[in-house]
Amino acid sequence: MDLGPYLLFASLEGLVHAAVLSLIALGLSLVFGVMRIVNVAHGEFFMLGAILAWWISGFVFGSPAIGFLLALIIAPLIAGVIAMSSDWLILKHLKYDPEATIIATIGILYIIQQAVLMTFGPDARPVEQPFNYRLDLYWFGFSAYKFFVVFSAIILLFSVWLVMAKTKFGLILRATQLDSETAQAFGIPISTVYSLVFGVGAAIAAVAAVLIVPIQQAHYLMGGEPLLLAFIVVIIGGLGSLRGTVAAAVLIGMSDGIISVFFSPNLAKIIATLFVVIVLLIKPNGLFGSEKT
């Protein structure tokens, strides 16, 4: 293949990375935006989504598309419920103190990860693609499923924006984000909102996992890498800024995909970090961040 088509191929791979990363980082940023806490276990909810997708697809006979659709509904639901109950059982009692919650979510990270290891074992689990169709792009064939992943991610991002900007629930979220005490004084049940947001954040990560797992395989240690990339993204984009998060996710996801194709995935992350260093030196609050933390 010549350089031109090869670059096109790498960019398409980058687009898939960017789509999935935007979803993962969006979940992290949404939780931070509303609750002012960082969920270190976020990557494990992603992993949980992937493992559940594999587990669910094992029960379904016939077309893999049925298992995929079931997983797309059930996996985020389970991940969300686990997240909500950990919020209710643990984070609420820490009064969302930033330091204590970060330590507690590290605890949740290891409990989820090791529980999956105990239950499902250490092997990497493949999941069949819901449909198998290759688009002929003249120089190379490219899986249509990957386009479907990008398309679904865009739809989901758009719906999150729609909910945040146009619905009453979005209004409640934005009110809580701006000033939780005043919001509570106006009768918004803050603790329910917090639980829901924590659950939704985890569910979005799980959706991203269900989408990517037919391409990637499910494994109990797979949560570390997306967490690292999501952290890079939120630092560049500015913690809590949804617009900045998506912009930075597209940038980092594309470059991560392209550099991974041409060189190595590890080098891609090293270069992304150099970019973070530059951002920290120029704008410590991130490119889209506000002045207050």
Place this chain on the structure above:
Amino acid sequence: MKRDLFIHLGAIALLFLLEILGIFSDYHQGNFARILVLTVYGIGYNVLFGYTGLLSLGHALFFSAGLYAAGLSIYHLDYNVGQALILAFCFSVLVSLVIGYLALRTVGVSFMIVTLMFSQIAYLCILYFGGITRGDEGIVIQQSSRVFLSLDLSDPTIRYYSALTVFSFCLVFNLWIARSSFGRVLIAIRENSDRALMLGYNVQLYKLLAVIISGTISGIAGASYGILFGYVGASFAAVPYSIFPLLWVLLGGAGTVLGPLIGAIFMFYLIDYASDVTDAYMIIVGIALLLVTLFARRGLLGELRYRFFPWIP
């Protein structure tokens, strides 16, 4: 105040006595040599977290900076142990200066994220330059290279005394910091950094100094670990090695000099037993983190200080 000096020197003397009287079996002697070096790491972590109030999630970076500086210089450049230690010291100072300067441009949760991120990237760098570091497989330092002042550091008894020596120096240094006016400023920053700033202290400079001291002690721990146990591998740079010192310090009591020792002994043996039972022994770490944040925020010594002995440094 003499009683705090008495207790800490007493703890060191006790660790000497245990060895002199031959109370340790070979197994526990080896474990305690490891625990003492790891406690040095915990002491380094405690300077930043316990005294200055800055939560770092990436101290494995500093530990492995010392570990790899010592290990690689011995393995590739035929440095002797003395030269390797000096190099590891200088490299740790440099790394903690650079990382501290960058990470301290952020505050609060961003600081925690940025430290974790830098540490993960250091881990990926170690894997990426596998030609030099041999990545996951790691480097074994030959016994013939592990000789210092004609003492064979791979001998279990000499190794224990070496670990105890490094530990004693760092413990006394930590005690000195806790009692000095410098340490008081760090505690003031932990309690209320705005007020410390208003009182005229250069908070940013003090925080940077705390990162450098903390990172350098962690680096010394890493270098000692590599030299005493003869193995340098990428697993020491991975996330769990950033979480362990946090957990030791939390269990023993953040901002107490002996806290890291108590936490390290407890966790070392707990993980040792758990790993015999299951492969998923890290679940113990997760449960311990949750329990300590939910029910014992002060840790053991912190609780004792709060209830009975307000003079514990």
